[in-house]
Amino acid sequence: MLFDRLKRFAVLLDCPELAPPPVFSSGESVAGRVLLELSGEARLGALHVHALGCAKVHWSESRSAGSSTAYTQSYSDQVDFLSHRETLLAPPDHGGVTVLQAGRHEFPFTFQLPDTLATSFEGKHGSVRYWVKAKLHRPWCSVKRAKKEFTVIEPIDINTPALLAPQAGAKEKLARVWYGSRGQVSVSAKIDRKGYTPGEVIPIFAEIDNCTTRSVVPKAAIIQTQTFIARGTRKQKKSVVASMAGDSIAAGKREVWHGRALKIPPVGPSILQCRIIHVEYALKVCVDIPGTSKLLLELPLVIGTIPLHPFGSRTSSVSSQYSVNLDWIRMGITDQPEAPPDYSTVVSGEELIENLSPPRQDEPSGIVEGPFFAYIQEFRFRPPPLYSEVDPNPPSDNSIRPRCMTC
Structure with a gap:
């Protein structure tokens, strides 16, 4: 069975494995690959990848409807920022299956982020999240799923x-x-x-x-x-x-x-x-x-x-x-x-x-x-003293002409 032959199924983004989650901003390209490791020959159906990004909010509040009656009111909303679908492995035209040999197989993908996104966020009543999800369809087996999250930081330049x-x-x-x-x-x-x-x-x-x-x-x-x-x-x-x-x-x-x-x-x-x-x-x-x-x-x-x-x-x-x-x-x-x-x-x-x-x-x-x-x-920038043509402190000798402040 394929279940026994599938050693690894994962979504990898182009970044060092030991680095923090990859960071992107709006308008940039995201590249990665879906990794399949098989221990033996396997028959596969289709392989799809779906990139998603959305903001979600949800909370509940208790409200009173009378002296002894209460009910709970829920509030929810969602805004989608990103939705990209791509087929990495399609079944043959006659509707059959694809046979892969044992070993490591990689299926690359790339997509571009929209021009307007929100920064990744985790809050008490809502979140902003981005991820790439892969689905592997197999004959006579359940769908296998893999997911990889990434971070989006919208640039805010304080030099404005x-x-x-x-x-x-x-x-x-x-x-x-x-x-x-x-x-x-x-x-x-x-x-x-x-x-x-x-x-x-x-x-x-x-x-x-x-x-x-x-x-x-x-x-x-x-x-x-x-x-x-x-x-x-x-x-x-x-x-x-x-x-x-x-x-x-x-x-x-x-x-x-x-x-x-x-x-x-x-x-x-x-x-x-x-x-x-x-x-x-x-x-x-x-x-x-x-x-x-x-x-x-x-x-x-x-x-x-x-x-x-x-x-x-x-x-x-x-x-x-x-x-x-x-x-x-x-x-x-x-x-x-x-x-x-x-x-x-x-x-x-x-x-x-x-x-x-x-x-x-x-x-x-x-x-x-x-x-x-x-x-x-x-x-503490004080204004200069008032301009005057007459010396405020003239000399005692009357024979000396008063000094001019501009001299």
């Missing part, structure tokens, strides 16, 4: 004007208790660009004013938001992928971060173009205020795959510039990360209160109230 633009914001919050106000807390933050790649360090420039009567603690975190969409309904999962805490700020004091470093771990790139799955990132700076909700400031991030060019070159190819750590493909983000804090410790849904308390009057005159961007170290 939109991703090189600085991101900044400011927020204020009035800390209240039931008997009245306890003072105002404000935070301003800035990062030098919107796009980063895994392994980079984000320098955070921030200023936190604590005008309350108690100490507050500033924190910063990188948040990943997975959004799954099906039948007009959205399901989200948020995870803290990196975090840091600043020093406690005493009552009536001000804290300034001069480029406080927060490193990006091995995470997957942003997915923004898929209809049913989005993966987005944000840098969130928050202040823990005792007795009330947190003050939260969010700055958008895009995690790319092509790192920053040190000399502004835009001519390098994706294959030569792609340096993202592929550990994220294997490790992923756990549902409850051990090192970072819970998401609830850095996120607050409180809206900004419009009735703000007046600025404190006991601050040194050299510190300007409001956003910190005018006097943070990176932007």
Whole structure:
């Protein structure tokens, strides 16, 4: 029987066997072969290969239909990116079988990826996967199947004007208790660009004013938001992928971060173009205020795959510039990360209160109230003194003509 003579049936892609899963991007060609190893003469029918790629989402929610009645509502959707079929071994015209001798037989195949794809992804309620499947038909035997997965990384070049633009914001919050106000807390933050790649360090420039009567603690975190969409309904999962805490700020004091470093771990790139799955990132700076909700400031991030060019070159190819750590493909983000804090410790849904308390009057005159961007170290460019034709400090000798500032 063929079952006894088939020693190996596998799909191989053109890459070293010990290397990580092969990585491709849209528009590239994928080449490989189907391997058959036979211990003796065998009679075969047809051999087909099918390349597939799709995004799938699925989740269920329990809903109440009354005081004692409940039901489960399921949501599912799928988007196909790739479907390529090819026959590698066809039966003879008369409908017979093909006889192969013992030994190793290879059947090569190649196909081109479409121009628009989504990056490979594994999430809690959905995934984006790509694979090549082979089917071997045999007389009087069940169909034999083999499968090989591969990874697709859609290039995101952070060397674009939109991703090189600085991101900044400011927020204020009035800390209240039931008997009245306890003072105002404000935070301003800035990062030098919107796009980063895994392994980079984000320098955070921030200023936190604590005008309350108690100490507050500033924190910063990188948040990943997975959004799954099906039948007009959205399901989200948020995870803290990196975090840091600043020093406690005493009552009536001000804290300034001069480029406080927060490193990006091995995470997957942003997915923004898929209809049913989005993966987005944000840098969130928050202040823990005792007795009330947190003050939260969010700055958008895009995690790319092509790192920053040190000399502004835009001519390098994706294959030569792609340096993202592929550990994220294997490790992923756990549902409850051990090192970072819970998401609830850095996120607050409180809206900004419009009735703000007046600025404190006991601050040194050299510190300007409001956003910190005018006097943070990176932007301390003061204007030159006003031009004047008259020397502001003339010499005491009246016989000497006043000096001209232009001389």
